[in-house]
Amino acid sequence: MNEVGAADPLTDVEDRDTAENAVETAAPDSLHDEDDRLKPEFVTAVLDAVEEGHNEEARELVSPLHPADIADLLELTPSEQRGEVAAALGDLVGAEVLSELNDYVRDDLIDALAPEQIAEFAGELDTDDAVAIIEDMDSEDQQAVLDALAPEDRAAIESALSYPEESAGRLMQRDLIAVPEHMSVGQVIDYLRDNSDLTSDFWEIFVVDEAHKPIGTCQLSWVLTCPRGIAISDLMKREQTLIPVDMDQEEVALRFQKYALISAAVVDGSGRLVGMITVDDILHIVQEEAGEDVLRLSGAGDGDINQPILMTVRTRLSWLIVNLGTAIFAASVVGFFQETIAKYVVLAVLMPIVSGMGGNAGTQTMAVAVRALATNQLTSSNTRRNILREFRIALANGSVLGCLIGVAVGLIYQNHDLGIVIAMAMLFNNLVAGLAGILVPLTLEKAGVDPAVSSAVFVTTLTDVMGFFSFLGLATLWGL
């Protein structure tokens, strides 16, 4: 019956005009700005309505929003008003909104809810989303919620909680479609149509053997485009990426990227299918893991603007105190050269240039190395080549920078010796920076320490100390 006239999937694109209107379509309301963020006027309107006790008005404003937008709204609400706003919005703040919320904001709101209410929300969600809500509660509250859950939900969530945090077992959902290999396409379709209690959110069908081990995967589009008589085992793809249930989520995300997966089977120790991970959960992880490098390198912890301020102060302060220690250590190097400085104060003026430029160059190399390690691009097969590469880059940059500062200083202070000393120190410290920038992250990675967390303190201490030492030491030797 093809003559019903299916629309042509290939559209002609000759006479397209500007996409102005389309932007409108994408956000067909006056609530969002061009970047799909809620407009401040809208947020203020809702907060004002709640403040003045017009809860009905607030609900009316909010009701057209997508749950992800309601979550955004609550995140944009000052923390002291959040409970009140959530209460005013009532059942608009449902399970889905809760699962979209930032962890800290959710903790705020959950504290105010009864365990039965949380259990009700958890029951509505996929296992992975329910786990995300429950896993951060303290154990007493967690138990109260678990007790209030329906038995099968409780079993699924308890089992997920038994896996380590940030592992595949926490990410996966248990509702999936698995069929035996002897089925035909038609039988699979009938099975799906006849069993209304099956999940309706799936993108691939897993084919399993008698021991419930996955032997192949079948995209739904293949099932839909094939005649009913075809055997599912002839249709499925046999190469599959199986995720061990205890695999770290960062590894899981790398597999999804590398093999362009939409969903993947999760297997237990004996290779049996126990769950499924879908790509929409992976997007968040990729975003988080890739973004957290910059926060960790800078010592800002998880850098969440919704974190309670005392926790933020503690995280950042402990990093700053470590840095204070290394700064005092670097300063003590300067202390050795007080006599030289006293004779020639210009050295004190110039020394921060040498140390600072080393820090800048080291940070460049370190950022590249940390990212290359995180994305599996820097492996033992190309380590030596990349160390050499960084050395050559440092040699080139150090030479240019050394010449520039040497000539400038020589001219300004009319002192060739001073120019030569600072040029040599600059080159030397750039080499230190380039080598430390790659060797420190590599060594930390080998030692099993996250290079993003600890590299910066080592690299900048090295470039500070060696910057002061090389410049002031050379100046002393040179008899400046």
Next chain:
Amino acid sequence: MNEVGAADPLTDVEDRDTAENAVETAAPDSLHDEDDRLKPEFVTAVLDAVEEGHNEEARELVSPLHPADIADLLELTPSEQRGEVAAALGDLVGAEVLSELNDYVRDDLIDALAPEQIAEFAGELDTDDAVAIIEDMDSEDQQAVLDALAPEDRAAIESALSYPEESAGRLMQRDLIAVPEHMSVGQVIDYLRDNSDLTSDFWEIFVVDEAHKPIGTCQLSWVLTCPRGIAISDLMKREQTLIPVDMDQEEVALRFQKYALISAAVVDGSGRLVGMITVDDILHIVQEEAGEDVLRLSGAGDGDINQPILMTVRTRLSWLIVNLGTAIFAASVVGFFQETIAKYVVLAVLMPIVSGMGGNAGTQTMAVAVRALATNQLTSSNTRRNILREFRIALANGSVLGCLIGVAVGLIYQNHDLGIVIAMAMLFNNLVAGLAGILVPLTLEKAGVDPAVSSAVFVTTLTDVMGFFSFLGLATLWGL
């Protein structure tokens, strides 16, 4: 016919053991290490085989690999051997491998290929992957490849190239399934079965009106689980996220995350469906965009370890030269206080502590602000609150750090006045750091400049200058 015994989708997970075996299953070979990276022994074996002219042996080694792994292998091959290895592997380096390759590595290889060969590869790929290969070629080569393409492929690729780089128009593929709203589920299935020339890679069906404007989206799982008689318009979801064809890819990625999309319809200026973007292409973008903040903040450009070394030197050096300028500027502030330093050299020893700690604190705040801006968490609705938040954090950190360094310096140098001066300077510079760390990125974002690219130079210049100025200035005023 449900009695054929569909396997139970919910598996019991009571008796799972360790996931050791499962890791085996996930990488069922001896070619990968536990992180799914090719083992160095394997890479060496392939390179050695090629070097010794045993191309057949090299091909045998490589043939079990997934295209993504063959791409990894070529990336791990030193650039001077890459052409030789690719030639030895012959048709194992096909269209899919090419589309998985790092841009720089691909450019290397493509230079050696005839336009007809590239056109053949492009013809095998989805539009978006073909465009990714062709878009970076210089216009003459590009034209040669386009001329060698089949007419319909050429039209699709030329049209994609007419959109700006990194826009939805470049990312989308044209092969998609669109059906009119009056169809039933059964009619859709028959249409898909009867038209063998349709794409078989799709996850959702788009429902369009007579003007070919999307009016709803239907997950394949819904189609499969429903009786044939249901109207597709009753099944589809009407709220949909439409992507304007000229939307920037970073924005597209944020929509996919926010609304947990698997695929999305791309519409032209008049709202008509012109293509589809799928989530597997978005994963790469999220990874890139989130990861590049750390590289940009550090001035490492795109930080690709496969970039030709001269290009890397140029990128990093230009950033370092800008920093050299600001370092000289900061040093000139020290220059004003030479007399004070000459009288009391200890000031030279201590001054880098004040400026350096300001830099550290500023970098923390800046990293948080840049990430919060990139993920749409910091918006005009909560800007003022977050500036205040950073001020309070800086006040707390600055007070603690000021006390620590003040007491330490007072005791070490037995000089209370010196302790008080450095404590005050430390607090002051922390406040400068906290405010600059958030105000600089906000201002740049407002001005339409990527805050990740340019924030660092402003913030560290400010903390250097104000660190020197506050400490040495106070010391002078205090008469130290």
